[in-house]
Amino acid sequence: MSPIPPIDPSPSRAAIFFAGWRAAWTSVFVLVLIGTFVGVGALAHEYGFSLSWVLLSTLLIWAAPAQVILLSALGAGATPLEAALAVGLSGVRLLPMVVSLLALIKQPDTRPRDLLLPAHLTAVSMWVEALRLVPTLPRAQRIGFCNGLGIAFMVAAHGGALLGFYLAASLPALLNAGLLFLTPMSFLISTTRNANLLADRLALGLGLVVGPLLAYERVSLDLLWTGIITGTCAYGVHRLREAWR
């Protein structure tokens, strides 16, 4: 009965993967993720998408904001081009996340194709947990650990989406409304929590007003313009403040 578990000096690939897998299920993010994807599944049902469509979107897009943008844009009658532009604009934030994660997990001799999976699995939840947990691991184990972590999160998200889709179809109207409310409520709160910079906070506040305004005025590409206008204004204020310092 040693209080310290024995450390395997050279764990197998499977053991490394399962260390990541286990870390995911004990993370608080797994609950947030399931809740978020229950909302995504319910939203998809309400907009008339099939279950296989929403599950495939989770597998391929693997970013709840992009999925909600796609669902709500297509569901509200936007063209695929409009939806693609808005999704593309929201996806830019993945670029610095992937760059910073890969810098932490790759070795000089890592093959680029071994980075495809961890790059695809990169989403806010996986990125935050990987950045927190990976630095304590030997570099050679980090990619396998991230794959286990990301795939476990993805399995949890699929379970959430499945649950949300069926609940939306079967719950009484009152609870169904609560289910659909899950997405805007949790997105607003998590975006507020992640907005640490003045620029982010301003963009958040402006977006809440400008988004519906442009939609109400039936401006085409309204989501795209909401992002560009509010983000650029907020960034401008941030620069001005930096200049005054």
Next chain:
Amino acid sequence: MNGLAGLAPYFVLIAAGFLPNEVWRMLGIVVAHGLDEGSELVVWVRAVATGLLAGVVAKIILFPPGGLADVPLAVRLVAIAVGLLAFLAVRRSVFTGVLAGEAALIVGAYWFAG
């Protein structure tokens, strides 16, 4: 939605959802170094993505889909404010905020449906 038949929605999923999102991850592998979290470009990108997401949230509240549209607008607005305030008040807990907002929505919807 009548237009969603056959394989067309899957094609749209790939073309309008998967590709425009995944391109940034693949570009991340190519760039791989040199882009730091605090760079000006990253600050702008984050602000744009945040504004866009805020717009989506506001649109879902103001022009909601299906079952949520049956809840009066005032109830939806009060509930989202309650959730946000609860989050800010109770140690910035996401769980508390979402729970408070949900409770406000369901109680409000029940009250006004009567």
